[in-house]
Amino acid sequence: MRSSLRQAARASGRLVASAALAFGSYLFITVLLITATGTAAVVGCWLLPETVLLVRRIAGAKRRLTAAWTGREIPEAYQPITGTLRERLTTSVRDPGTLTDFRWLLAYYAYGWLPVLLVPLWPLALVVDGVWCGLLRREAVVLPLIVRLADLEASWSAALLRPSPKALLAARVERLTTTRADAVAAHGAELRRIERDLHDGAQAHLVALSMRIGLAQRAYERDPDAARKLLTDAQDQAEEALTGLRHVVRGIHPPILTDRGLVGAVRALAASWGSPRSSEAESGGGLEVTVDVDGPADDGPRAPAAVEAAAYFVVAESLTNAAKHSGSERADVRLARTDRGLSVRVRDEGRGGADEAGGSGLLGIRRRVAALDGTVHVCSPTGGPTVVTVELPCVW
Structure with missing residues (x-):
């Protein structure tokens, strides 16, 4: 019964959070009515894009809450609401994600009351399951209902919040436009x-x-x-x-990549930073670099040349940033083969606070990686450390 009790308690916590969000969405009806009235009267049409953005935030909170329970992320697919008022209005109305969010919101007004069932269920579960498990040594029968209630509410939300194929296509086109x-x-x-x-x-x-x-x-x-x-x-x-x-x-394309492959090229680059005779070390004050390889071995299949060149550029630029700006004396490079491609991570123990707008080379990294449909994540809090993580998709 202890296991059932823990699961039911976790499900109850999730349902309580869902109930709080539902209560907030009920209060949001007033905003919807004001927006509808203002838009119909034209003079308040500027409220529509702002309301759509608020609905996106509410739906995003629900997506995160549902994903935390199910363990499966629910993707978002929105078109950016920017530009003039006319452009913002057009995007707000035509974006398929707007219809998805409002459809979920209206449905949520109907099933958002489900957590109210917790009030009678918990006393009933403690009495019935206490007797059932204590006297008859059987598994709990009421407590699992609370878990099923949370599963039901999560499945409805996931189905309603999942973007339509049209929305995913529009988001993909927008991403490809930006990438291009x-x-x-x-x-x-x-x-x-x-x-x-x-x-x-x-x-x-x-x-x-x-x-x-x-x-x-x-x-x-x-x-x-x-x-x-x-x-x-x-x-x-x-x-x-x-x-x-x-x-x-x-x-343009380091010849060492052709001769030694990515692993050998990165190791040679790391060794050059540690050499006091290298121009890089002299300009940056020297940097001790360690390279950790997880997956891509020298005798294994190689990534495409464009992917290797981008990965090498990421390592070289990140090490240059670390030597010139971080004040760190050492850095760690990790190369890993993943199911989706190649992962590159460069970490230094410097002062942190890396800023893409400050000319630190991060923008160049992001643009080069974006050209290959990859992703860049930079974590650089003030005081360090700075970690640059890049995922480059490819087929092995």
């Missing part, structure tokens, strides 16, 4: 970076190389020593130009 815009922006930024690196690096060195070779040709007959010195300088300029070109190529 981010991909175009990321591509443009990448082209500008390559152009800047070529102009300021390799091109400048090649111009200097050409000038020194020309001067060496003129000085060859009359001053061989000066010509040899100019040729030596030209050789140095050629090596610097090659270094710049390798840097540009590494930014």
Whole structure:
């Protein structure tokens, strides 16, 4: 009976929370009436988008409450209500999610009273089940009714709050539109970076190389020593130009990814941060990096090249941020193969407070990952730690 009692108590807690939400939705009827009257009179049409947003919050609370009981998330599929008043009104009326929410709200007015049944059920359960289990040594018969009541209420809510296929399609189109815009922006930024690196690096060195070779040709007959010195300088300029070109190529698609794979490339990147001779370590003050691999082994199937390049970029950019901004002396990188693709996590023990708007490179990470339909989660409270988690979908 103790197990049944615990389950019934948990179900009762959920039903009480549902009853509180139902009571709030009953009070919300006044807002609905005011909105309907104002919209019909035109002068109060601005109330409609705000009311729809409030209904979304109520429905979202119910989704979370139901998901906590059933263990299954109920997805949301809404179109953003932004822009001018006319655009906000149009979105509020045409969004399929609006119909779903209001249909659930009206139904909830009908079945939201279910928790009231708890009042007679609990005394009955304590008496009947106490006698039944205490004297006859049988399992409880009334307490499970409370659990079934919670299951019934949750199943109705889940069915009513689940987005329609039309709403899911509209949300998918909106997401793809945003992703495409981010991909175009990321591509443009990448082209500008390559152009800047070529102009300021390799091109400048090649111009200097050409000038020194020309001067060496003129000085060859009359001053061989000066010509040899100019040729030596030209050789140095050629090596610097090659270094710049390798840097540009590494930014497009690091050759080490092709040679060693993602795991080997990330480990080499981690080792370079720990080396005091590396340019990265010098610019960031040095960083001890550990790499943990869970799933993707060197001899296993590799992710697509675009996914590997994005994952490498995420690690490189996150480590750069950690070295330059966090003040941390160490960072941890974790690569994991999941059922849906590749997971990358970079953690540092620095000061935290990472801000995408502060030019820390997080926006670039988000755009590059969004181009592959991946997700980025950044947790960086003030005082640290900073954890960047990226999920990149792919088929193994």
